[in-house]
Amino acid sequence: MKKISIKDIAKMAGVAPSTVSSVLNNKNKEARISDALADKIKLISKKVGYRPNSTAVSLRTGKTNIIGLIVEDISNPFFALLAKALEDEIKKHDYRILYCSTENDDINAADLVQMLFHRQVDGFLIAPTAGMKKSLIELTETNKPLVLIDRYYPELKIPSVLVDNKLGITMCMDLFWAKGYTKTGFITTNVEQVNMLEREEAYRDSLKKNKVAVSEKFILKIPINLPYAEKVKKINLFIKKNPVLDSLIFSTNYLGIAGLEAIKLCRLQIPQDIAIISFDDLDLFRLYTPGITTISQPIDEIAKQAIILLFNQINKNPQQVSQRKPYTFPPHLITRKSV
Amino acid sequence: MKKISIKDIAKMAGVAPSTVSSVLNNKNKEARISDALADKIKLISKKVGYRPNSTAVSLRTGKTNIIGLIVEDISNPFFALLAKALEDEIKKHDYRILYCSTENDDINAADLVQMLFHRQVDGFLIAPTAGMKKSLIELTETNKPLVLIDRYYPELKIPSVLVDNKLGITMCMDLFWAKGYTKTGFITTNVEQVNMLEREEAYRDSLKKNKVAVSEKFILKIPINLPYAEKVKKINLFIKKNPVLDSLIFSTNYLGIAGLEAIKLCRLQIPQDIAIISFDDLDLFRLYTPGITTISQPIDEIAKQAIILLFNQINKNPQQVSQRKPYTFPPHLITRKSV
DNA sequence: CTGAAAGCGCTAACAG
């Protein structure tokens, strides 16, 4: 694993660097280099373990084989699983991932886009923050391949892949209605991201469809960057203030976790005192007693589709007639004992 | 965010590219460029949002400001948290992370080292697989900055940062002894990684110290790449075969998870029928009923120290008198109701 | 004080 350059190989083989380059990039035919020579060059470079300097290749070709991944927080289990699934898919194309967490900060996010762009990444996979519109518009103007994941911007025609958020919450509500729960609280974040807004909307729609007036006090919006303990406290208070509630929906995994903790503090029994469903499936929800009913996201499918859309752009695949609507995948309702 | 090069800036300012370069790299003094001119150049490049092409800078300077991170699996909560902590620390140095998962495959791991090396990363953070010795030796011979995390190679003098694995298990055992448990089973993986071996060793040592013969049938080694359901099955069987056991230690988080599932299947009560402790603290363990006693790793401290050691090397800091022993941090025993 | 020139390692056009 020494620093060995194409010139070294050329010297060893007694040819010019360009000849080595052609051979190693399988351009034998175009350059019409004799098979014997090609084999010789290949052999030598294999023997000394030659691998081209990616930086030089990138500078020359303008390609880095690196995709920039921007998520909210790589330590969130949802994003960790998504990142792994994306990594697995992208590996097949011989690409790598440079990842960054936005911490849900718009300025941070815009910076990361800039930084990755100037690092010449070949494409972007972004779970955008709520205030990233400007940054995304700028990015699209550069024609860099770009796919949004987990969230999207309805006004921007950017290929997006995500779970069907409305369907997920509708499934929750339908289950509640079917089981006779009529007073469902909705616990969500205060961020204005489409995915969260759609979840809330589906909650409201379901109430309306069932001719129940939406009661604003049954909706709790928790500031996203509040420390965990504060979140628990807020939920705790919310539950105490609304003893009439017979069921709760947590719109995302960490709220579900905080919710379980809050319910424990209130000494309420699930599902006798209160039934619950959380978005995102976790080991915790599966193994908790009682098992928690969840809306599980099809992470692998989302990752696969995102990579397809990304490489359609990278390879300028014409079939990529970018449809206006985001690609959505239905979630799975995993029913357990919590309802 | 257009492609704007140093030449463009030079033209706009009516100077030579090299002058722009000097100014932007704060080499005004050495180049003795007038403050007025420097300010003018800075202003212009700020106004048009100029950012140098990182690829070109890298090719020229040999620095990429990218660190290669190789872990077992980014979707494992331990590594996800570690990755996030590392990202946070590394950001302060204006570096980024290119990450890869080994899937615990030695060949894969060796490939990743090669790949990252030829991508000119400025340093490596590696949680090595058991069979990575050769690859690591090769890497050290290149003098690339390198820090091992979570695991280490006793024979190789490579700076390493990890939790004190032995202490962790000793704490478990001491707690068991103190509470009167005398038949403790140990459930671990079959991989020959030092961290795992040390955990097992501590278990054996504790028994010996307390004059209890080590019973091999009380140790269960589960193949690491077995599907989750199979792991549960193995543990289930192990418990049924050894009804004499009054307590169990799970040597890593996913075994703890599988263990809870297995115990549920056996319809055993924790801690009445069997007491348990798991390595790694998870939401699941905290919120499970009963709460599971765990050995929590000081992830942030590990990340901080790893970054310190890495940048000591990158900056050729002489104080980095690479000590032979790995840097270890004591874990925290979090006692809950499971013991 | 400033600019011209070389070169990092590679690839692609083109000339032999």
Add this chain to the structure above:
DNA sequence: CTGTTAGCGCTTTCAG
């Protein structure tokens, strides 16, 4: 069939 040449965008002498 193969080698020469130019140049990707930047930094770094070094000459003026």
